[in-house]
Amino acid sequence: MDARKEPGARAKWREHAAKIREANDGKRQAIAEAASAYGIDTTHVSKIGYGPDNDDGSSETDDERAVTIGDDAFASPGWLASTIGHEAEVHAKQVHEGRDYGGAQGRALIETEAYDWEIRQAPRFGLTPKEIDSARRSRAHYLDGLDPDIRKRRDQGDYTMPKGREED
Numbered sequence: 001m002d003a004r005k006e007p008g009a010r011a012k013w014r015e016h017a018a019k020i021r022e023a024n025d026g027k028r029q030a031i032a033e034a035a036s037a038y039g040i041d042t043t044h045v046s047k048i049g050y051g052p053d054n055d056d057g058s059s060e061t062d063d064e065r066a067v068t069i070g071d072d073a074f075a076s077p078g079w080l081a082s083t084i085g086h087e088a089e090v091h092a093k094q095v096h097e098g099r100d101y102g103g104a105q106g107r108a109l110i111e112t113e114a115y116d117w118e119i120r121q122a123p124r125f126g127l128t129p130k131e132i133d134s135a136r137r138s139r140a141h142y143l144d145g146l147d148p149d150i151r152k153r154r155d156q157g158d159y160t161m162p163k164g165r166e167e168d
Contacts, residue, residue, distance in 0.1 A: 027052075031069050031084060038081040038125060042067075044092040048084070059083050061091035063100060078125040082118050082135075085125070090114040099160060105168040106161050108145035113159040115139035 027050040035042060042048060044065055051059070051068035059070045073083035094100055094110050101110060118135045127135070146154065150161070161168065 027069075027074065030074065030080060034077060034081045035084050035088070038085070040081065040085050040088055042088045042092075044096040045088045046092075048088065059087050061087045061095060063095060065092045065095050067092060076128070076131070078127050079131050082121065082125040082127060082131070085121060086114045086118050090117050101161050101166050101168075103166075103168040104145065105147060105150055106166060108142045109150055109154060109159060109161060111142040112139055112146065112154055115142065 031048060031050060034040070035048070045061075045067050046065040048067040048069070051070050057070045057072035059068060059073050061067050067084070067087040069080070069083060069087070073080045091100075091110065091114060094113070099110065101107065115135050115138050119132060119139065122132050122135070143151065143154075150165075153160070153162070
């Protein structure tokens with residue numbers, strides 16, 4: 001039975017839906033304000049928005065350079081800004097440059113680059129020691145997935161996949 005057909009339930013459903021819309025609008029506004037306040041470069045982004053449908057709360061950048069910020073990013077103002085930067089200043093730029101590698105090695109490499117960037121930018125965003133540790137753990141996860149040759153390239157500051165291995 002549809003609860004919206006029960007007496008009084010329809011009004012409660014409308015009230016709840018309005019609160020969700022208001023919360024989502026607030027998050028969209030927070031994203032825009034954080035990008036502006038922290039001077040995040042969004043020149044490579046086609047659009048940026050809030051993604052309440054990301055079941056795992058994650059943020060992402062798609063092949064069209066559209067950035068979606070998930071709920072996990074809203075832990076603190078600095079974490080939000082760092083997440084926006086991770087997606088906009090790193091991943092959207094990678095896509096723009098044709099470095100949106102498809103395979104497991106490529107994915108590990110582009111994520112390693114993004115977390116390296118995030119850790120270097122921690123003072124800019126005022127990240128807490130706990131937030132920095134979280135970024136380091138995420139980076140370690142992806143670093144562990146790199147084969148020795150690609151890891152050596154990364155250690156030398158080269159975040160490109162070797163020719164012919166772009167889909168590894």
